Amino acid sequence: MSGLPRRGVFIAFEGGEGTGKSTQGRLLAEALRARGIGVITTREPGGTPGAEAIRRLLLDPPGETGWTSEAEALLFAASRADHVAHLIRPALERGDWVICDRFVDSSRAYQGGAGGLGDAAILALHAFGSAGLRPDLVILLEADEATLAARLAARDGDASDAIGGRPVEYHRAVAAAFRDLATRDPQGFARIDAVGDPQTVHARVLAALEPLLASRVV
Template identity: 50%
Template structure:
């Protein structure tokens, strides 16, 4: 059973916001911006994390996954490794932070597994649903912000970032364009299926405009986090 969100009774559970989208959509930039805004204005603690990763053991699994260690064994093996990392991440970081009333901002969560290993990788949705029930249980995001961007533009951004940092494409960035097109379609399908949880943000705009749209979505869906913020309806 989940605790009530911020704004409920004493001992209220913090808010859980996940960021999703394809490669190069700008999730890391926008998470950092939202975290700064929430810390300045909400009066609640903010925990920034990511998947795979977020805890020491999960970060070790991240290195293996992004290095392509599990790819030869197929999407089911990758989903199992993501699930193992998620168990540790939830137990060691996300659930304790929510229990303290903090707002958790997570770069990717269950929807990335649905999109990458499911829709794009071909793993049966029933298998992913079973994994979610066992691993995630009731700890679901209160709001999921899907940063939507043309896959070709996103891959170009990711390549530019890699050139600046000297890092080559990881296991997923290296996939062909049609894989990333399926990813985008999967994220948009998730948003259509769960509109009460998901908000689609046009990530093709400049970073300030994307930030404003995200603030509007948060203010509209979780008003306790940004009191007095006027929603302008910039979210797609």
């Protein structure tokens, strides 16, 4: 047994549109690699060929009406099941750290909270499709609406995907759902102020991860 690799660490970045999840995930991966840690970066929906195919369906749905909330939740769960089976679990079993841009808590906030399906339905899909896998820590990036609106305008202009382009009330409900999830699970979530330049926010992320890093010295 002593020859087996130690299980890796699973970190998920969560938050609404424009909070800087991709940037902070990249900066964290660079910092971990500089410490000699093996890191896999990935995203949801996506991360594997099958999951990326589903991503395209989700963000650019066929037809005029788009997906119902139920169909959307099922597609996310199917994408995640493939992602977990073929990328996340194997990487963790090799001893790598996995940094994921969104995971199941996005489904809980978007489809379960703002979409009205409820948390129990999302968790049931996750239990069936991905055996209930949880990150070791969720980094929840939070910022005020004005900051996020400015970032999104700079990043996307007038173009948005099927989910990002939903009304402001929907995104407020998403933010409220994320806050509720973090409040109910303070050990599983680290709430990070995402206002500031990327390096300043990165320093906050590293500070939140320090206990986990200290316990996983390589």
